[in-house]
Amino acid sequence: MTDTLDETFSAGTDLAPFGRVVSAPANGLTLADIAIENLLATTSASTVLVLRGYGMLGKPELEQYCRAGGDLLTWDFGAILDLNIRENPQNYLFDNGDVPFHWDGAFAKAVPRFFLFQCVDGGPPGAGGETVFCDTTQVYREAPEQLRELWQRTEITYRTDKLAHYGGVLTAALVSTHPISGEPVIRFAEPLDPARYRNPLFLTVEGITPEEAEVVLAELRTRLHDSRYCYTHAWQTGDIVVVDNHTVLHGRNSFTGPPQRHLQRIQIL
Numbered sequence: 493m494t495d496t497l498d499e500t501f502s503a504g505t506d507l508a509p510f511g512r513v514v515s516a517p518a519n520g521l522t523l524a525d526i527a528i529e530n531l532l533a534t535t536s537a538s539t540v541l542v543l544r545g546y547g548m549l550g551k552p553e554l555e556q557y558c559r560a561g562g563d564l565l566t567w568d569f570g571a572i573l574d575l576n577i578r579e580n581p582q583n584y585l586f587d588n589g590d591v592p593f594h595w596d597g598a599f600a601k602a603v604p605r606f607f608l609f610q611c612v613d614g615g616p617p618g619a620g621g622e623t624v625f626c627d628t629t630q631v632y633r634e635a636p637e638q639l640r641e642l643w644q645r646t647e648i649t650y651r652t653d654k655l656a657h658y659g660g661v662l663t664a665a666l667v668s669t670h671p672i673s674g675e676p677v678i679r680f681a682e683p684l685d686p687a688r689y690r691n692p693l694f695l696t697v698e699g700i701t702p703e704e705a706e707v708v709l710a711e712l713r714t715r716l717h718d719s720r721y722c723y724t725h726a727w728q729t730g731d732i733v734v735v736d737n738h739t740v741l742h743g744r745n746s747f748t749g750p751p752q753r754h755l756q757r758i759q760i761l
């Protein structure tokens with residue numbers, strides 16, 4: 493099937509305001525029927541790629557499939573993270589609240605180029621928990637020149653305790669360059685207020701004055717959440733979603749119904 497896949501992908505449908513959804517052209521296909529190079533190239537071109545109707549892979553098969561596209565980021569639990577809501581979690585990823593914008597692998601040894609989710613259980617419709625993706629290249633492109641100049645001078649130090657699989661201290665430029673496309677991208681993790689989130693994240697803005705820092709943070713709060721730049725994915729069981737991690741920031745809406753959803757996530761360096 494893989495030789496016809498270019499055709500299949502070109503027959504996919506654009507999502508709004510960005511992204512692409514491709515439905516399996518026949519029954520009985522799985523993710524493994526798509527050549528990994530094709531999958532990743534299509535993801536790079538569309539930023540977020542949603543596959544529907546392709547069978548999901550078991551964990552060992554998923555690792556083997558993704559490893560053909562690059563090294564995998566591994567953690568103390570291995571390469572695949574089970575994202576589900578847990579009893580008395582220490583980290584906000586596993587409770588039923590929202591997950592503010594961030595990029596994956598900020599505290600890891602290397603930032604993955606891509607991450608892939610398999611939706612084992614989408615839960616009941618309308619229960620919230622949608623994943624929100626923000627296309628930061630577009631945010632940057634459409635920001636006024638003066639603001640872009642301010643963003644360019646901004647560095648942020650992030651600090652969080654390692655209560656789940658990540659943590660530590662990290663300093664990152666707010667504007668970075670996409671390693672493949674060369675486009676400016678925004679790297680920003682939203683602060684997590686200890687009054688509201690388990691495992692809070694503290695930010696110190698550097699390189700600019702405190703007054704400028706206030707402007708930077710206020711503009712990010714508004715612009716990153718502008719619906720013109722955000723694709724919101726409501727999960728259905730069986731969805732496979734592949735994401736260009738260098739381009740987007742992502743987060744999760746809180747659950748408003750039973751938080752039954754179960755995703756598996758793997759990250760490709």
Ligand SMILES: [Fe+2]
Binds near residue numbers: 742
């Ligand atoms: Fe994430």
